[in-house]
Amino acid sequence: MGTKLNAIRRHAVSWTAMLPMAAIVIVAYLGTALWTLRISLSSSRTFPKDDFVGLAQYARLFANDRWMLSLENLALYGVLFIAAALVIGFLLAVFIDQKVAGEGVLRTVFLYPYAMSFVATGLAWQWMLNPEAGIQQAVRRMGYPEFRFDWIVDQDMVMYTIVIATVWQSSGLVMALMLAGLRGIDEEIWKAARIDGIPKWRVYASIVLPMLGPSVATVFMLLATAVVKLFDSVVAMTQGGPGTASEVPTKFIMDHLFGRANIALASAGSIVMLLTVLALVAPILYARSRARRPREAA
Amino acid sequence: MIGPGKFCAALALALAGCAAHAAGPRAEVIHWWTSGGESAAVKKISEAYRAAGGVWVDTAIALGEQARSVTINRIVGGNPPTAAQFNTSKQFLDLVEQGLLNDVDDVAKREGWETLFPETVLRVIKVKGHFYAAPVNIHNMAWIWYSKAALKKAGVAAEPRTMDELFAALDRLKAAGLVPLAHGGQSWQDNIVFTAVLANVGGADLYLKVLRDRDPAAIGSEAFRKVLLTFKRLQTYVDPGSPGRNWNDATAMLITGKAGFQIMGDWAKGEFALAGKAPDRDYGCIAGFGAAPPYLIQGDVFVFPKTKDAQAVKAQKLLAAVATAPATQVEFSIKKGSIPVRSDVDASRMDVCAQKGIAIMKDKSRHLANGEVFLTPDQNGALADIVTAYWNRNMPVEKVQKDIAAALAN
Numbered sequence: 001m002g003t004k005l006n007a008i009r010r011h012a013v014s015w016t017a018m019l020p021m022a023a024i025v026i027v028a029y030l031g032t033a034l035w036t037l038r039i040s041l042s043s044s045r046t047f048p049k050d051d052f053v054g055l056a057q058y059a060r061l062f063a064n065d066r067w068m069l070s071l072e073n074l075a076l077y078g079v080l081f082i083a084a085a086l087v088i089g090f091l092l093a094v095f096i097d098q099k100v101a102g103e104g105v106l107r108t109v110f111l112y113p114y115a116m117s118f119v120a121t122g123l124a125w126q127w128m129l130n131p132e133a134g135i136q137q138a139v140r141r142m143g144y145p146e147f148r149f150d151w152i153v154d155q156d157m158v159m160y161t162i163v164i165a166t167v168w169q170s171s172g173l174v175m176a177l178m179l180a181g182l183r184g185i186d187e188e189i190w191k192a193a194r195i196d197g198i199p200k201w202r203v204y205a206s207i208v209l210p211m212l213g214p215s216v217a218t219v220f221m222l223l224a225t226a227v228v229k230l231f232d233s234v235v236a237m238t239q240g241g242p243g244t245a246s247e248v249p250t251k252f253i254m255d256h257l258f259g260r261a262n263i264a265l266a267s268a269g270s271i272v273m274l275l276t277v278l279a280l281v282a283p284i285l286y287a288r289s290r291a292r293r294p295r296e297a298a
Numbered sequence: 299m300i301g302p303g304k305f306c307a308a309l310a311l312a313l314a315g316c317a318a319h320a321a322g323p324r325a326e327v328i329h330w331w332t333s334g335g336e337s338a339a340v341k342k343i344s345e346a347y348r349a350a351g352g353v354w355v356d357t358a359i360a361l362g363e364q365a366r367s368v369t370i371n372r373i374v375g376g377n378p379p380t381a382a383q384f385n386t387s388k389q390f391l392d393l394v395e396q397g398l399l400n401d402v403d404d405v406a407k408r409e410g411w412e413t414l415f416p417e418t419v420l421r422v423i424k425v426k427g428h429f430y431a432a433p434v435n436i437h438n439m440a441w442i443w444y445s446k447a448a449l450k451k452a453g454v455a456a457e458p459r460t461m462d463e464l465f466a467a468l469d470r471l472k473a474a475g476l477v478p479l480a481h482g483g484q485s486w487q488d489n490i491v492f493t494a495v496l497a498n499v500g501g502a503d504l505y506l507k508v509l510r511d512r513d514p515a516a517i518g519s520e521a522f523r524k525v526l527l528t529f530k531r532l533q534t535y536v537d538p539g540s541p542g543r544n545w546n547d548a549t550a551m552l553i554t555g556k557a558g559f560q561i562m563g564d565w566a567k568g569e570f571a572l573a574g575k576a577p578d579r580d581y582g583c584i585a586g587f588g589a590a591p592p593y594l595i596q597g598d599v600f601v602f603p604k605t606k607d608a609q610a611v612k613a614q615k616l617l618a619a620v621a622t623a624p625a626t627q628v629e630f631s632i633k634k635g636s637i638p639v640r641s642d643v644d645a646s647r648m649d650v651c652a653q654k655g656i657a658i659m660k661d662k663s664r665h666l667a668n669g670e671v672f673l674t675p676d677q678n679g680a681l682a683d684i685v686t687a688y689w690n691r692n693m694p695v696e697k698v699q700k701d702i703a704a705a706l707a708n
Contacts (some may be wrong), residue, residue, distance in 0.1 A: 039316060045392055045674070045676070046370060047374070047392060047396055060708065065683070065684075065687070065701065066683045066687075067668060115362045126542065130539055131538050131539055132537070132538065133539070134541030150538060152541070152542070153538060153539070153540070153541040153542070179515075202504075221513040236540055237542075239485070239542060240485070240487065240539035241484060241542055241686070241690065242483055242690040243488075243687045243688075243690025243691055244683055245483075245687060245690065245691070256679070258363050258364075258366070258367045259363045259393065259675065259679065260391070260675045260678075260679040261674070261676060262675075265676070
């Protein structure tokens with residue numbers, strides 16, 4: 001009897017502790033998501049309206065060239081950015097893991113870009129990439145008048161400049177997380193590999209990397225959310241230009257939310273982004289829960 | 299000697315309580331006049347307002363979009379400012395229709411706004427017979443500026459008077475190794491060039507048919523096709539560094555004589571003035587081509603959010619009267635680079651370009667509203683997306699015509 005009461009009391013305490021967080025999740029996340037969904041089905045302009053226009057806003061959204069281009073840009077950006085940040089971040093971590101001299105300094109240097117606001121560093125990138133003021137001009141002055149590096153003003157290449165700049169910013173974070181993972185690898189594995197005469201790269205590729213699975217998954221999730229949120233770097237570097245060549249969905253949503261006074265269309269865009277994220281994350285979560293289940297049963 | 303009113307006004311910025319005890323009506327005004335010339339201009343209004351016995355509380359917020367969303371959020375949140383800046387456009391129409399603004403009908407009637415202001419401005423500030431905004435100034439965003447030094451270097455003797463002469467001059471500048479057209483490749487600047495070409499090449503009729511009537515036949519017409527092709531042709535005269543450039547950096551290219559022409563609003567005068575350049579001596583301004591080119595009307599207004607507080611209503615009415623008074627309008631426009639909304643002012647202290655503008659504005663047939671007066675912010679944005687995409691990308695002009703027709707059909 002007494003133990004049961006204690007259990008209830010314990011539960012009550014933990015529930016009370018979780019209540020504020022639960023309230024925030026329900027009201028601030030679920031509530032606003034539902035409200036956004038509701039607005040996206042109305043004909044609201046500057047102010048929310050109560051009418052119901054079905055999927056008209058979504059039809060308009062997908063008939064919009066700029067929105068479609070934004071989605072394409074985001075897909076291209078997402079694949080390149082995640083791949084490059086993962087590879088470079090991992091290589092940096094491996095490099096530092098070789099017990100190099102001045103590790104502390106190097107770690108700071110690599111991680112520093114992540115600590116800075118992209119609004120500021122984005123402007124610096126914009127200047128460096130500007131064909132008439134930055135790298136191109138500098139190399140030309142050094143005696144290579146034919147040198148060309150004008151991606152940021154090139155319709156077809158501008159997205160790559162955003163990839164470069166954001167990879168520069170994020171790979172330090174990837175390095176830090178990967179390095180933590182590497183430091184968690186048992187020294188015994190390295191000793192055993194040395195005795196067996198396995199080359200170092202092979203140990204990294206076939207043994208260490210698979211063991212880093214959880215770190216990679218964490219990093220992947222962080223990078224994926226950065227992709228969906230991509231906004232400040234575009235605004236700071238290109239403002240979506242030249243023309244509409246580097247437009248991204250978040251910028252479309254922000255433009256329509258405020259400047260263009262069409263919160264219904266902006267909400268429809270937000271819902272589409274939310275569904276995209278869910279569609280990407282759900283399989284991963286599902287696979288994880290499946291992977292965990294047999295172990296729990298055992 | 300600092301008078302008690304002035305002292306209190308200064309203190310009011312720090313201590314909200316002080317304003318309540320001030321003698322005059324207290325007006326908190328949200329605006330986005332934050333650059334050097336702009337804040338000097340708004341100071342003229344605040345000085346006039348204080349001189350009229352009021353207490354001015356300045357809430358300057360950088361960037362128009364930002365300032366407008368703060369205004370709207372504060373109105374919705376039940377804590378509206380006394381007055382707020384908007385552009386002379388449909389930006390505040392939703393506020394009017396939701397019944398969130400006070401009208402200033404008695405000031406308008408007393409001062410005779412109906413006969414004083416141009417038709418295009420009245421069309422914006424007067425909704426269903428009531429006056430909902432006090433116009434502050436008129437900007438023309440489609441002036442053609444040129445550097446006298448650059449033109450001289452390229453051997454261009456006289457300022458161009460037609461579009462063909464402009465292209466001839468651009469060719470000579472190109473041949474002389476200069477940048478023919480200084481342009482900031484940002485969406486809104488691409489659209490300024492488009493608007494200028496539509497008004498100058500297409501003419502007022504086509505302009506109104508496309509932007510006001512949103513007539514698909516006009517958008518599909520041969521004349522509009524020619525407008526688009528001329529617009530695209532101008533793009534071949536910009537330098538490779540153009541995309542993403544700020545407008546004032548483009549103006550600086552004229553100031554240093556590196557570039558010949560720039561198509562930009564009359565706020566560019568502020569940049570020339572800062573660099574110590576004088577109109578007619580160092581740079582020239584062309585309002586448009588042809589015998590009587592239209593004058594594109596844009597500008598700023600104050601709107602007055604709904605309130606029942608008698609003191610606040612008094613402040614709103616006082617501000618509406620002060621901001622539209624002839625002396626305030628002239629002083630404001632001298633600093634801002636614009637021209638007064640009313641024509642019965644003494645313009646002798648204004649610069650040559652402004653006087654040119656005021657002279658043109660005397661001819662009613664040459665008034666032409668900017669696109670934002672006719673289009674919703676949403677339609678205007680959709681059009682801007684297409685125009686900037688066309689400026690930067692090679693695409694068939696027929697597709698552009700079709701896209702514009704579809705965007706404006708919404």
